[in-house]
Amino acid sequence: xxxxxxxxxxxxxxxxxxxxxxxxxxxxxxxxxxxxxxxxxxxxxxxxxxxxxxxxxxxxxxxxxxxxxxxxxxxxxxxxxxxxxxxxxxxxxxxxxxxxxxxxxxxxxxxxxxxxxxxxxxxxxxxxxxxxxxxxxxxxxxxxxxxxxxxxxxxxxxxxxxxxxxxxxxxxxxxxxxxxxxxxxxxxxxxxxxxxxxxxxxxxxxxxxxxxxxxxxxxxxxxxxxxxxxxxxxxxxxxxxxxxxxxxxxxxxxxxxxxxxxxxxxxxxxxxxxxx
Amino acid sequence: xxxxxxxxxxxxxxxxxxxxxxxxxxxxxxxxxxxxxxxxxxxxxxxxxxxxxxxxxxxxxxxxxxxxxxxxxxxxxxxxxxxxxxxxxxxxxxxxxxxxxxxxxxxxxxxxxxxxxxxxxxxxxxxxxxxxxxxxxxxxxxxxxxxxxxxxxxxxxxxxxxxxxxxxxxxxxxxxxxxxxxxxxxxxxxxxxxxxxxxxxxxxxxxxxxxxxxxxxxxxxxxxxxxxxxxxxxxxxxxxxxxxxxxxxxxxxxxxxxxxxxxxxxxxxxxxxxxxxxxxxxxxxxxxxxxxxxxxxxxxxxx
Numbered sequence: 371x372x373x374x375x376x377x378x379x380x381x382x383x384x385x386x387x388x389x390x391x392x393x394x395x396x397x398x399x400x401x402x403x404x405x406x407x408x409x410x411x412x413x414x415x416x417x418x419x420x421x422x423x424x425x426x427x428x429x430x431x432x433x434x435x436x437x438x439x440x441x442x443x444x445x446x447x448x449x450x451x452x453x454x455x456x457x458x459x460x461x462x463x464x465x466x467x468x469x470x471x472x473x474x475x476x477x478x479x480x481x482x483x484x485x486x487x488x489x490x491x492x493x494x495x496x497x498x499x500x501x502x503x504x505x506x507x508x509x510x511x512x513x514x515x516x517x518x519x520x521x522x523x524x525x526x527x528x529x530x531x532x533x534x535x536x537x538x539x540x541x542x543x544x545x546x547x548x549x550x551x552x553x554x555x556x557x558x559x560x561x562x563x564x565x566x567x568x569x570x571x572x573x574x575x576x577x578x579x580x581x582x583x584x585x586x587x588x589x590x591x592x593x594x595x596x597x598x599x600x601x602x603x604x605x606x607x608x609x610x611x612x613x614x615x616x617x618x619x620x621x622x623x624x625x626x627x628x629x630x631x632x633x634x635x636x637x638x639x640x641x642x643x644x645x646x
Numbered sequence: 647x648x649x650x651x652x653x654x655x656x657x658x659x660x661x662x663x664x665x666x667x668x669x670x671x672x673x674x675x676x677x678x679x680x681x682x683x684x685x686x687x688x689x690x691x692x693x694x695x696x697x698x699x700x701x702x703x704x705x706x707x708x709x710x711x712x713x714x715x716x717x718x719x720x721x722x723x724x725x726x727x728x729x730x731x732x733x734x735x736x737x738x739x740x741x742x743x744x745x746x747x748x749x750x751x752x753x754x755x756x757x758x759x760x761x762x763x764x765x766x767x768x769x770x771x772x773x774x775x776x777x778x779x780x781x782x783x784x785x786x787x788x789x790x791x792x793x794x795x796x797x798x799x800x801x802x803x804x805x806x807x808x809x810x811x812x813x814x815x816x817x818x819x820x821x822x823x824x825x826x827x828x829x830x831x832x833x834x835x836x837x838x839x840x841x842x843x844x845x846x847x848x849x850x851x852x853x854x855x856x857x858x859x860x861x862x863x864x865x866x867x868x869x870x871x872x873x874x875x876x877x878x879x880x881x882x883x884x885x886x887x888x889x890x891x892x893x894x895x896x897x898x899x900x901x902x903x904x905x906x907x908x909x910x911x912x913x914x915x916x917x918x919x920x921x922x923x924x925x926x927x928x929x930x931x932x933x934x935x936x937x938x939x940x941x942x943x944x945x946x947x948x949x
Contacts, residue, residue, distance in 0.1 A: 377743070377744065377824075377828075378828055378831050378832065379743050379744070379824060379827060379828065379831070380831070380837040380840075381739055381743075381837060382740070382743075382744050382746075384736070385735075385736040385737070385739040385740040386740050386744075386746075388732075388733070388736040389733065389736045389737045389740050389752070392733045392736070393752075393755060393756065396801075396804055396805055396808055397755065397758055397759060397805065397808060398755070399774070400770035400771055400773075400774055400805065401758070401762075401770055403770055403773040403774045403779070403780055404766070404769065404770050404773060406773075406780070407773045446676070446679045449672060449675060449676045449679070450676045450679065450680060452672065452676075453672055453673050453676040453677075454676075456669075457669050457672065457673050459673055463920070465677070465680060467916050467917075467919070467920045468680065468684055468685075468916065469680070469684075470916055470919065471684050471688065471912065471916065472684070473859070473862075474859075474862050474866075474911075474912035474913075474915040474916050474919075475688075475866070475908070475909060475912040476865070476866025476867070476868060476885075476886050476908045476912070477764075477866070477868050477869070477886075478866075478868040478886040478887075478889050478890055478905070478908075479691060479866070479886070479889065479905040479908050479909055479912075480687060482889065482893050482901060482902065482905060483687035483688070483690045483691050483694075483902075483905070484687055486690055486694055486898070486902075487686055487687060487690055493686070493690070494686070514683075517683060518683050518684070518687065521683065521684075550664075550665070550668070575761055578763070579761075579762065579763025579764065579765070579766070580763075580764075581763065581764050581765050581868065581869035581872075582764070582868035582869050582872075582886070586893065599763050599764070599765040599766075599869065600765075602763075602765045602766070602769060603765055603872070603873065606769065606772065606873060609778075611772070611773065611776075611778055614769055615769070615773065618763075618765075618766045618769050618770075621763055621766060622762065622763075622766060625761040625762060625763070626761070628761065629754075629757070629758075629761045633754070
């Protein structure tokens, strides 16, 4: 077989066969079913479903809230990564481990916890409500939930890059008379932009599809606080499989585009790190 | 050698104080943010769970529906995690040990489930096995139920946890290299001996790490399972779905009580993860310089 390099290691056929079979059965054929179902719709019917006002409103809300959450995470995720790498403090290891909490905590638990915090009678909600700031059952609540979900993506992409940056270059910049701010902007920021963008894209991708943490806090009002994944769920509950499929295809295409972007950004990050 | 007096004096005097202030303010800001977004939700779960006392807390956990949910979640994870473990071993062996055409496409395909919305992860199985689905009529004729039953929950869970083990093992295996395995084979070991004596001991920490993450997601998955479960109390409700039902019935104390089990599981996962990271960093040999990537950063393919 010219397909593989000659090696003494066994198991190419077994591992390859099992990997491909399992991949097809679990991932490729089921995902194919989505496109198969979508292909039974005419182009006109498809367009009519995905351009309905309620659907467009849900996509708009999903994109806006996921972008806002990811943007908050770029700022604070970077800050957290910076503090964890540059400023050792007691308990740093525990805080570092806690950053992964959104990966480990089931989304439904995050959802009900955030809702009870920000509900008008909640610990935080009771102070925000008199100020006219509505978090729970409003778009701000969705943004907060997606901020929670996306945080580790930004921290964990920026952190390794910060750790690899050569401190001597900063010292050199400082000894040449650069202010700390100039050092940061001219020396550090250029190598941090690719990982920050990659982190943003990952948090955005996750936020677009997120369901569990959002449904409790959002209030789920059509046209106002109804995210796209929830609308798919609603259509399924009404046995509108064609509608759910059409929405799903659009979302899947968006995720694939983001996945491609993330891969490009990570390739760029790798390039930057190598160049120092 | 003397430093230029023009800028040296203000620089040396001011910088340490300013640097300390910056450091103090930034650390404070970062910790406040983490407390607000991670700490408070965590504390809330336990305080809300215990708001009506320990007896209410315990009875919420001991309720038959809650126990059935725990049983189902454990069963589903006990099927999904070993399946994905086997797949992870096969896929990482294939990718880290052989050169073949289409490798990077294969790696992208393995990652695919990470970028699919949980709701869509459930939807695709409904479209395949649901009553109106591709295989729906055939399954109905043969009286096999997958959707709104346990097999559907298992399938959706396998899908969402699909990449976890493979993801952790591929970089670990690539880093270790195949010299030891090749040596073992040349000295006459067969494939199984090589795997159990060389490969498995070398990758054990990465493997454990992947299994821990895979299990946490399998037990906590909500969206995908919600689509395929049908929410039949005592039958097709997993722990996260049971939390949702209790919450929507305004039975907050019970909802948070059940949620607290999942929260403890998450904390145990984070602890185990830290321990594994620490152990793998401190165990001697090649494994010591293998960085164990987290889910976020390990979309890295090109090393």
